[in-house]
Amino acid sequence: MTAYAIAHLREAAPHPEIAEYIERIPATFEPYGGRFLVHGVGHEVKEGGWPGHVVVIGFPGIAEAQTWWDSTAYQEIAPLRSRHIEGDIILVEGVPDGYDPAVTAKAMRDALAS
Numbered sequence: 001m002t003a004y005a006i007a008h009l010r011e012a013a014p015h016p017e018i019a020e021y022i023e024r025i026p027a028t029f030e031p032y033g034g035r036f037l038v039h040g041v042g043h044e045v046k047e048g049g050w051p052g053h054v055v056v057i058g059f060p061g062i063a064e065a066q067t068w069w070d071s072t073a074y075q076e077i078a079p080l081r082s083r084h085i086e087g088d089i090i091l092v093e094g095v096p097d098g099y100d101p102a103v104t105a106k107a108m109r110d111a112l113a114s
Helices: 016-032 062-070 072-082 101-113
Strands: 003-009 035-038 053-059 087-093
Touching (some): 016 072, 053 062, 062 072, 062 087
Antiparallel strands (some): 003 087
């Protein structure tokens, strides 16, 4: 099942370390089947606030995403970003093929009825 690394990164002043991070990050996730799905593009906020930027990296599965995050290669470059950009980053599994949100709604209704 596909998994994603999703980052909500706040605005930051340009810095040479951020440029280096951007140059080096693909080599850290490609061995795990990762690829940019969203990067360096604008977004349109429909509800709430979302200052900054969105980055989404897709992986074949959650194990690959976790292994990438924990890898020596990624941890070596992560400070190049984190020293200059605040943000929130999550790893999340996608839904399986055939996912039916009605099943989730039914489970919620059943729990509320209990």
